[in-house]
Amino acid sequence: MAGEDQSTIKKGPWTEAEDMQLACYVELFGDRRWDFIAKVSGLKRTGKSCRLRWVNYLQPGLKHGRMAPEEEETILNLHSLWGNRWSRIARNLPGRTDNEIKNYWRTRMRKKAQEWRKTSSSSSPSSLNMTDVGIEDNMPNIIFVAEVEEEEEADMDYSLDQIWNEVGELETPSINFEGSYKKEFNKSRISIRTSSM
DNA sequence: AATTTAGACAACCGCAGGAGA
DNA sequence: CTCTCCTGCGGTTGTCTAAAT
Numbered sequence: 001m002a003g004e005d006q007s008t009i010k011k012g013p014w015t016e017a018e019d020m021q022l023a024c025y026v027e028l029f030g031d032r033r034w035d036f037i038a039k040v041s042g043l044k045r046t047g048k049s050c051r052l053r054w055v056n057y058l059q060p061g062l063k064h065g066r067m068a069p070e071e072e073e074t075i076l077n078l079h080s081l082w083g084n085r086w087s088r089i090a091r092n093l094p095g096r097t098d099n100e101i102k103n104y105w106r107t108r109m110r111k112k113a114q115e116w117r118k119t120s121s122s123s124s125p126s127s128l129n130m131t132d133v134g135i136e137d138n139m140p141n142i143i144f145v146a147e148v149e150e151e152e153e154a155d156m157d158y159s160l161d162q163i164w165n166e167v168g169e170l171e172t173p174s175i176n177f178e179g180s181y182k183k184e185f186n187k188s189r190i191s192i193r194t195s196s197m
Numbered sequence: 198a199a200t201t202t203a204g205a206c207a208a209c210c211g212c213a214g215g216a217g218a
Numbered sequence: 219c220t221c222t223c224c225t226g227c228g229g230t231t232g233t234c235t236a237a238a239t
Contacts, residue, residue, distance in 0.1 A: 013207070013233085035224065051225075052208065064206090087227060098227075099207075106230095107204060114203095 010044040014053050018043055022050055023058050031059075056099045063095035067104055075101055 014022075025041040031054055034047030043050065056062075067075070071093055078089045086098035086105075093101065 011209075033224085046209095047224075048210090048226090049208075055226090056207075066205095084228065100205095102228075103204095103206060107206095111204090 008044050009046060011049075014057075018045070019053070019058055022053060026054055026058075031055075052099075056097045061095055062097065067096075071096065072104075075104065079105065 021041055021043055022037070025037045029037055029040070031051075034051040036047070038045055038047040038050045041050075045053075074093055075089060078092055082088055084102075086102045090096055090098040090101050
């Protein structure tokens with residue numbers, strides 16, 4: 001245990017005063033020893049929370065707001081190369097954080113999944129070629145086969161997140177479903193076939 | 198004008214890996 | 219060598235706001 005008093009740990013959005021306090025202490029002690037900073041600053045936050053706040057919001061040089069078209073393109077390219085290695089992708093986008101990129105990607109994929117659902121409901125509902133999703137140009141042909149359980153089929157309780165998860169994973173065949181990828185894959189209700197057409 | 202929906206952003210959680218005792 | 223603690227990463231959830239109905 002980190003020895004934090006659970007009863008006094010604060011959660012939720014940071015206030016401006018907390019931000020200033022954190023920034024001061026990071027200035028003093030550097031952006032490394034987060035548990036220490038959390039303690040000496042008097043902030044009732046965990047070291048983890050302090051680090052996250054600094055990295056994603058307070059750190060100098062961060063860009064906020066919409067992604068530029070060049071940034072979007074970079075994300076697409078790097079994601080097709082590295083998959084969900086957000087921090088790695090972020091290192092190639094100065095001023096952007098892994099969290100930001102992850103959020104951007106998630107939103108984008110959700111949108112794609114919705115578009116797909118619309119179009120697929122008017123055509124064949126049970127299979128999907130990746131090119132239909134509009135993401136894939138340089139992948140082997142991959143076909144989704146939805147194995148929707150009966151009780152879920154009726155009300156389309158077919159999570160968009162699951163769809164985009166699968167799409168995201170498939171974009172990076174080199175990742176080989178390691179670690180949490182594997183975990184998520186096992187939970188999935190979609191099976192995936194790679195066809196060699 | 199009120200309500201609902203979608204998008205964007207912020208923050209938490211669990212886990213894994215590395216460093217140091 | 220083993221254990222503990224800390225940090226960083228990726229996934230997930232919550233919140234806020236703008237747009238649509």
